[in-house]
Amino acid sequence: MSKKLDATPEGLSPTPTESVVLPVNWQLDQIVDQLRAVRAEWRTSTGRARELGGRELPSRQAIAEVIQALSGALFPMRLGPNELRAESEDFYVGHTLDLALNSLLTQVKLELRYAARSRGEEAQDVDNQGIRIVREFASQLPALRRALDQDVIAAFNGDPAARTVDEVLLCYPGIIAVIHHRIAHHFYKANLTLLARIIAELAHSSTGIDIHPGARIGASFFIDHGTGVVIGETAIIGDRVRIYQAVTLGAKRFTVDESGLLHKGQPRHPIVEDDVVIYAGATILGRITIGQGSTIGGNVWLTRSVAAGSNITQATAQQADGAGGVTG
Missing domain, CATH: 2.160.10.10 (Hexapeptide repeat proteins)
Structure with missing residues (x-):
């Protein structure tokens, strides 16, 4: 039990009094029940009152990790890990792309299933459809790197304050936004509009630049x-x-x-x-x-x-x- 001292006249001993500490009780059972009721109400009102099973939507966190990994694979010695050495560059790129593309495939399949449910349809051949989409994206990565190189050079040539192209790539928010956009636009064209929008909004949140993926x-x-x-x-x-x-x-x-x-x-x-x-x-x-x-x-x-x-x-x-x- 905690103690506190009352203010007393000078020269007199203080009289200790006890303060009452409230029990820590958040009433979580009641709050959890109420939140379940709110979710059920919303799902019923939107025609989604069913057993959801696993995760229904792509994960913003997972997509952020994929974009960070892709950025490192595209520009390994500048946006990759700080301990990376030139002699292991190809190994890093291959290993990072393998992890990133497999994680991306998971997110793509989630959106494909979500889109089918939104249309009131059964998801058909999601695994193969997702593999085709991610494989096509992977094949475009060299062209994406070339396009981003042009954007970096344009920023360097267009800003007298820029000292090097490396400074542009490492520091300029416009380049961060354009990297995200050129990736997001690919998935927008593939009709993965939710995935594309999440990628765009990650850049918006970090740079203040709002480019719609379309x-x-x-x-x-x-x-x-x-x-x-x-x-x-x-x-x-x-x-x-x-x-x-x-x-x-x-x-x-x-x-x-x-x-x-x-x-x-x-x-x-x-x-x-x-x-x-x-x-x-x-x-x-x-x-x-x-x-x-x-x-x-x-x-x-x-x-x-x-x-x-x-x-x-x-x-x-x-x-x-x-x-x-x-x-x-």
């Missing part, structure tokens, strides 16, 4: 600084494009069906052609085209297409475009 991004792409960048699902970005922090490539409006539900997947984000530069804080909305070689100034709000070679500032944008929009 966005199509060309070669030599550079995001400088990056915080607050948003690139929507149906955006198309050409080669050698450079954008800065707080740029949004968003939707101007969303169409709905007769019941008021949003139409999904319709083209609603900008097309940015080759060799475009978009400076910090620019907001570009809707299915418009930014012509090749154009420069979009800082804090511009743009909802109209611009011709190739345009130089758009706040003043020119306000003169030509008074329409507003919403991002998304």
